[in-house]
Amino acid sequence: MYGKCGNLNSARVWFNQMSNWRDRVSWNALLASNGHHQLSKQALSMFSEMQWETKPTKYTLGTLLLACANTFSLYHGKQIHGPDGKLLAVLGDSTEFLIADANTGKITGSLKGHLDYSFASAWHPDGRILATGNQDTTCRLWDIRNLSQSIAVLKGRMRAITALRFTSDGRFLAMAEPADLVHFFDSHSGYVRGQEIDLFGEIAGISFSPDTEAPFVGIADRTYGRLLEFVRKRYNYHLDSMF
Structure with missing residues (x-):
């Protein structure tokens, strides 16, 4: 009641005194009160x-999404909107992750x-395919029309998958490990055709140019920090490389 009336200080005092009776219901109620008053932090x-x-x-988690709607990111996880802004993927310190309605925070899958x-x-531009990178060294692709299982599993070589990015036309998917390795996959081949680029240094992020012709890789090493640009190959069909 204190929370609904906006008296959050009193609500917290009474909540602290409930130490022997607190449960998920009382925690959710307190979170909802703070979310209602846009107290994201x-x-x-x-x-x-x-x-x-x-x-x-x-x-x-649905309550937390609403509470944090006016912040740039969640501290304990990664959230990203689908291309149409209607869906939100929420993942982080769990083997399970959620799909939520971006407007209401309701969990849909x-x-x-x-x-x-x-x-x-990363979302494919068509809004139907979602790629997720994990510490188990794999990237899984999911079709949001059927969430019962992933439609493909793309494997890294050594470490966690820490960055993912589709080209603006959805043709290629870039997948980065924490250091040294970036992988590219061709969606037109069902993500079977791929290429690995071996770099030197810790990878800060990956991206593509708007025309999809050039991938960029940020290197975060203190001594050798730099931005690398590659060029898409179009005519060397006898080669097994794409960039």
């Missing part, structure tokens, strides 16, 4: 505290298949 802090006492529910925590995600 407080909601994130409470979410961190909550995980020491009880396991969050799907309702908790959950995806299972990865074996560890997820670090990256």
Whole structure:
């Protein structure tokens, strides 16, 4: 009641005195009160505290999405909107991740298949395919029309998949490991045809030029920090490389 009336200080005092009776319902109620009043930082802090006492529910994550609608990112995970802005993929410190309605925060689906925590995600421009990168060294591709299982598993070589990016036309998918390796896959081949580029240094991020002709790789090494640009090959059909 205190939370609904806007008296959040009193709500927190009474909540702290409930230490022996607190459960997921009371935690969710307090999170919802802060979200209703757009107190995003407080909601994130409470979410961190909550995980020491009880396991969050799907309702908790939906409430947190609404509470953080006016922030740039979630502290404990990665969130990204679909191309039409209607769906939101939420992933982070869990083997399961969620698809939510970006406007209401309602959970519309959950995806299972990865074996560890997820670090990256990217939507295909058509809005139907979602790529997720995981610490289990794989990238999985999901069709949001059928979330029962992933439609493809793309394997890295050594480490977690920490960055993903589609070209603006959806033709190519770039997949980066934390250091040294970037992988490219051709969607027209069903992601079977691929290329690996071996670099030197910690990878800060990957991107493509708007015309899809050039991929860029940011290197974050303190000594050798740089931005690398590659050029798309179009005429060397006898070669097995794309860039």
